[in-house]
Amino acid sequence: MSASVHGQVIAAFGRQYLTRLEDGSELACLTRGKKSEVVCGDVVEVKRTGEASAENGAQGVIERITPRRSLLYRSDAFREKLIAANVTQIVVVVAAEPSFSDELLARCLVAAHDQQIEVLIVLNKCDLAEPAAQARARLEPYRAIGYRVLELSAKQDVSTLRPLLQGHSSVLVGQSGMGKSTLINALLPEAQAATREISSALDSGKHTTTHARLYRLDDESSLIDCPGVQAFGLHHLSFGGIEEGFVEFAPYRGQCRFHDCHHLHEPGCAIRNAVEAGKIDARRLELFQQISQAGC
Numbered sequence: 704m705s706a707s708v709h710g711q712v713i714a715a716f717g718r719q720y721l722t723r724l725e726d727g728s729e730l731a732c733l734t735r736g737k738k739s740e741v742v743c744g745d746v747v748e749v750k751r752t753g754e755a756s757a758e759n760g761a762q763g764v765i766e767r768i769t770p771r772r773s774l775l776y777r778s779d780a781f782r783e784k785l786i787a788a789n790v791t792q793i794v795v796v797v798a799a800e801p802s803f804s805d806e807l808l809a810r811c812l813v814a815a816h817d818q819q820i821e822v823l824i825v826l827n828k829c830d831l832a833e834p835a836a837q838a839r840a841r842l843e844p845y846r847a848i849g850y851r852v853l854e855l856s857a858k859q860d861v862s863t864l865r866p867l868l869q870g871h872s873s874v875l876v877g878q879s880g881m882g883k884s885t886l887i888n889a890l891l892p893e894a895q896a897a898t899r900e901i902s903s904a905l906d907s908g909k910h911t912t913t914h915a916r917l918y919r920l921d922d923e924s925s926l927i928d929c930p931g932v933q934a935f936g937l938h939h940l941s942f943g944g945i946e947e948g949f950v951e952f953a954p955y956r957g958q959c960r961f962h963d964c965h966h967l968h969e970p971g972c973a974i975r976n977a978v979e980a981g982k983i984d985a986r987r988l989e990l991f992q993q994i995s996q997a998g999c
């Protein structure tokens with residue numbers, strides 16, 4: 704029996720995982736049991752189980768997941784979908800066009816706040832002047848409440864993004880079409896090659912574009928690319944948890960007339976009063992109402 708070694712999950716393909724071990728080598732692994740709770744970014748204890756065979760690429764088994772610094776996940780009433788573990792920063796990619804969902808953005812920010820993960824919003828395709836101006840205006844409320852917004856054009860230059868990834872374990876999320884792949888390829892020209900290698904190590908090339916991957920940028924920095932998200936359910940968060948994720952509500956929380964105010968139509972609502980006074984953006988309250996009333 705060989706001893707366990709530590710590694711980090713760098714790709715997840717269904718129930719198969721590629722791990723990078725402490726010595727830099729990579730090992731394809733399975734988990735024990737049926738339910739797969741392992742996610743990209745997890746630091747795991749791995750036991751070697753032998754050489755790969757033609758029908759089974761697995762060469763190790765994940766014995767244990769070490770405690771996570773953070774866990775980003777989405778959920779609906781039925782299931783949870785893990786996104787990334789141990790990240791310190793979420794990079795939400797939106798684009799000048801096609802038009803991005805500000806509800807999805809708001810949901811990502813709530814999830815990040817819950818896990819105490821830093822947020823960076825990247826507005827891509829800023830070479831498209833007119834749509835970029837409109838997108839910038841939609842992001843203005845986010846800047847105003849303190850979120851960092853970096854404008855760039857992934858097709859032209861991503862050098863301004865690099866220093867903001869330094870020292871972080873970042874996860875890149877965004878709707879399909881926002882230019883996430885273009886961004887990754889510009890940051891990591893070797894990423895496409897890595898993807899090919901990973902898919903040959905696991906699962907013979909299936910699912911190449913549909914699962915998360917972790918890329919190392921340097922010794923202190925890494926980047927997880929995950930599939931385009933269209934929905935970000937927050938079923939796992941309470942009303943209060945969602946409220947906290949609307950950070951600009953903080954000064955007014957607990958000041959409504961009713962202790963259990965939902966900030967909908969109740970009289971004496973401090974949040975609605977703040978909107979009327981121009982202290983809170985009206986669209987943000989609308990998003991809060993949508994998200995908190997959606998039941999997830």
Ligand SMILES: Nc1nc2c(ncn2[C@@H]2O[C@H](COP(=O)(O)OP(=O)(O)OP(=O)(O)O)[C@@H](O)[C@H]2O)c(=O)[nH]1
Pocket residue numbers: 827828829830831855856857858859877878879880881882883884885886930931
């Ligand atoms: N004008 C312009 N177009 C861009 C830029 N970045 C990406 N695009 C285009 O936007 C489209 C979507 O880009 P992708 O990188 O495939 O987007 P994605 O977010 O990875 O989308 P999925 O692969 O569907 O998840 C492509 O046609 C890109 O060429 C940019 O900076 N400027």
Ligand SMILES: [Zn+2]
Pocket residue numbers: 959964965966967969971972973974975
């Ligand atoms: Zn209220």
